[in-house]
Amino acid sequence: MNIRRKGAMRGILTLGSLDPAFMDAEKVDGGSTVLDLRPVEFVEPAGLCGLAALLELLISRSRLVGVRLSGHNVPAYLERMDFFRLFGHRIETNVDVAALEERRRGNPGTLQELINFHSEEEIPGIINRISEILTNKDYRLRERAGICATLSEICANAVEHGRSSFGAYAAVQAYQHIVSGGRERRGEEVLVAIADGGVGVRETLSRNPKYVEFTGTDNDALRHALQMGxxxxxxxxxxxxxxxxxxxxxxxxxxxxxxxxSGRITYYGDRTNSRNVPNFPGTFVRVSLPRIAGSDQPAARTKKPKAEN
Amino acid sequence: MISLKTVRIKPVVEEGREIFDVTSGEAGGKLMVTRGTGRRVREVLGEVLEGLPSGGVLYVDTRGVELMDYSFADEALGILASRVAGGEYGDRRVVLVEEDRELLENIEASLRQRALAMIRVDEPGAAPEIVGEVPEHLVETLRTIYDAGSITNADLAAKLGLNHTAMNNRATRLVKLGLIHRHKNTAAPGGRQYSYEGIA
Structure with a gap:
């Protein structure tokens, strides 16, 4: 499998760029599988969580799963995000992980490395830790509350409604530039991503008979799930x-x-976009929380993200 | 949120009133997230509430909490308010001690989902306000009762220009929501008469 075919053209690993691989993974039945990530130059939390969910799927269906990476930045980032700690023993890779571990350096933007969790009891610990990191980085209380509440609510949903053999994966990363959207904007951005392998939103809402008219399609269900109550x-x-x-x-x-x-929606406050996409087996959430670089924040860079994670 | 009055009449914490700091105890903390944590805090609050005498008021102080997510707010306070309104704790009441800040939004959202409300004060003894949802036609009744401190059904009916039965029905709704106290005055001329007073 080679993800070069789609979104990874830009070299940025997002969930969307993994779609072809997810489609191919449905057909895997035993044997060896190689995931070619060599075109990837930049990984955002959404791509990292999507990759974790994809590997769980592949590992459950393959005898052996290989992951190919190129360059130094992406393997080094994956190492810093604990990817190899979680998957190193479960996959075969062309990366010299031991060498990366030796040279490991802190990543100033990492707010939460890739984490695998299964129960609600684990969430307060995750929130306490990220809150401490945010405090040390001088995030204002309001921002800290927003990031922590986002993470805790989505993690809670994942373990409650998204029960699966692998639980859920989450990662949070702060950038000194805006990563989301096509247009360049000044400022900083925090990205929160969570993926689970559960039954999905439509199936969950379908359990409630009063939502029958709102669960005709995955996109209907996703739109409805955003409503209060x-x-x-x-x-x-x-x-x-x-x-x-x-x-x-x-x-x-x-x-x-x-x-x-097969649903995908993005909510912007004043509008909600939706489109049909290849099947994602479970539920995936990505939240973008831009920060306006104020006087008490480090100067923002407008540089495009390029192999800087 | 609706302010009920600007001048405080009663002393701060009197007999039968207890302040519970949510950051204290085994289940407490500054970062309150998840329903599981909320459930544990609610159980502790329920025990304290049950230990109060009849007519007692528990001040739930969340001012030390830095972050409270919706799930915690609903599980700890939304369900507690629901049980108070359901009569589970008799005529014991709960007052929220919290300032007007973003954290309140989750409590407000939970109570609105449940069509419930709580009395909130910035600090014990401060002017009471409403957090959550009180039907529009009951807000004036509630405000008049808090302004008066203590008022009979007849006086309340006269002030609001309602007949006694309608007044009694409105006030009874507020009693059931856990927002006021009701006392029965059997020595009143003409027989039984209710009087009402604020809980904070």
């Missing part, structure tokens, strides 16, 4: 987490993207 269980008070995350991202002038099944 919409939940699979139908209990009063439930179904507020995702709506609150949508508000937090909109207030930060950012976005909330959801993928589940």
């Amino acid at each position: 919409v939940s699979g269980t139908g209990e009063i008070g439930r179904g507020g987490g995702l709506a609150v995350v949508a508000q937090i991202s909109a207030r930060a002038d950012g976005s909330l993207s959801l993928r589940s099944g």
Whole structure:
């Protein structure tokens, strides 16, 4: 499998660039699989979590899974994000991981390395840790609360509704430039991504008979899931987490993207875009929280992201 | 949020009133996230509430909390308010001690989802306000009761220009929401008469 065919043209590993690989993975039945990531020059949290979910799928279906990488920056970034700690023993790779470990350096923008979790009990620990990092980096309380609440709510959804053999993966990265969107904007951006291998949003909401007319397609279900009080269980008070995350991202002038099944929606506060995409087996969430580089923040760079993670 | 009055009448914390700091204890902390954590805090709050005498008020102080997500807010405070309104704690009441800041939004959202409300004060003894949802036609009744400190059904009905039955029905709704106290005055001329007073 070679992801060169689609989005990775730009060299940026996002969830979308892994679509062809996800499609091919559905057909894998035993044997060896090689995932060719050599065109990748930049990995954002969404790509990292998507890669983790893809590897879980491939590992469950293949006798042996290989991952090919090129250059130094991407392997070094993956090492810093704990990718090899989680997958190094489960895949075969052309990367000299031991050498990367020896040269390992801190990554100033990493707020949460790739983390695998299975239960709600793990979430407070994750939040405590990222909150401490954000405090040390002089994030304002409001920003810290926004990032932590986003992560905690989405992690909670993943373990509650997205139960799967591998649980869920999350990663958070801060950039000193805006990564999301086509146009260049000054400022900084925090990206939060989470992927699970559960039944997906449509299936979860379908358990509640009153949502039958809102679950005709995956995109219908995703749009409906953003509404306050919409939940699979139908209990009063439930179904507020995702709506609150949508508000937090909109207030930060950012976005909330959801993928589940063949649906993909992105909520911007004043509008919601949706389109049909190749099947994603589970639920994936990406939240962009831009930061306006104020006087108390380091000067923003407008440089395009290029192999800098 | 709706301000109920600007001048405080009662002393701060009297007998039968207890302040519980949410950051304290085993389940407490500054970062309150997840339903599991909320459930543990609610259980502790429920125990403290049950230990109060009849008519007691528990001040739930969240001012030390830096972050509270919606799930925690709903599980700890939304469900607690729901159980108070459901009569699970008799005539014991809960007051939220929290300033007007972003953290309140999650509590507000949870209570609105549940069509419930709580009385909130910036600090014990400060002017009470409403967080959550109180039906529009009951807000004036609530405000009048808090302004008066304590008022009979007859006086309240006269002030608001309603008949006694309608007044009693409105006030009973506020009692059931856990937002006021009701006392029965059997010595009143003409027999039984209710009087109402604020809880904070």
